[in-house]
Amino acid sequence: MDVVYIGLGSNLAEPAEQLRQAIDALGQLPSSQGLEVSALYSSESLSPGQPPYTNAVARFETDLAPLALLDALQAIENGQGRVRAERWGPRTLDLDVLLFGDRVIDEPRLTVPHYQMHVRAFVLYPLAEVAPADLRLADGRL
Numbered sequence: 001m002d003v004v005y006i007g008l009g010s011n012l013a014e015p016a017e018q019l020r021q022a023i024d025a026l027g028q029l030p031s032s033q034g035l036e037v038s039a040l041y042s043s044e045s046l047s048p049g050q051p052p053y054t055n056a057v058a059r060f061e062t063d064l065a066p067l068a069l070l071d072a073l074q075a076i077e078n079g080q081g082r083v084r085a086e087r088w089g090p091r092t093l094d095l096d097v098l099l100f101g102d103r104v105i106d107e108p109r110l111t112v113p114h115y116q117m118h119v120r121a122f123v124l125y126p127l128a129e130v131a132p133a134d135l136r137l138a139d140g141r142l
Helices: 015-026 066-079 121-130
Strands: 002-010 032-037 041-043 053-062 094-100
Touching (some): 002 015, 002 121, 015 032, 015 053, 015 066, 053 121
Antiparallel strands (some): 002 053, 002 094, 041 053
16 A cells, blocks of 8 residues: 555635545545544635635555546546646535655556645645644655
């Protein structure tokens, strides 16, 4: 099994409740176990004029392949009303694969480690709650 870290974010439709529902759904993923979730954090949107985000990071072990996990995460997002109308637009739910074991993945649909996660406080603070202190990216960052 691989240890995966998933970033959760929402800034629409009761964000804390959106994350609670997503956490419940993550706990039901097939071939996955040991779900741990950080506290919820509030952060300003990186895009001007948007409401603030509520963020968290989940950690669990899975036997799912990377793209199968991505498909499952996108199904959870869609089930909670995610609409992909504009890039970096407001959203009911955003689930991002931050880390997938020690893999480096560069595919059209999935890049791991997640782009710029190492410089985003809204990822690093909750990640620190669920990751071992010696966690490093494949290239040594973090």
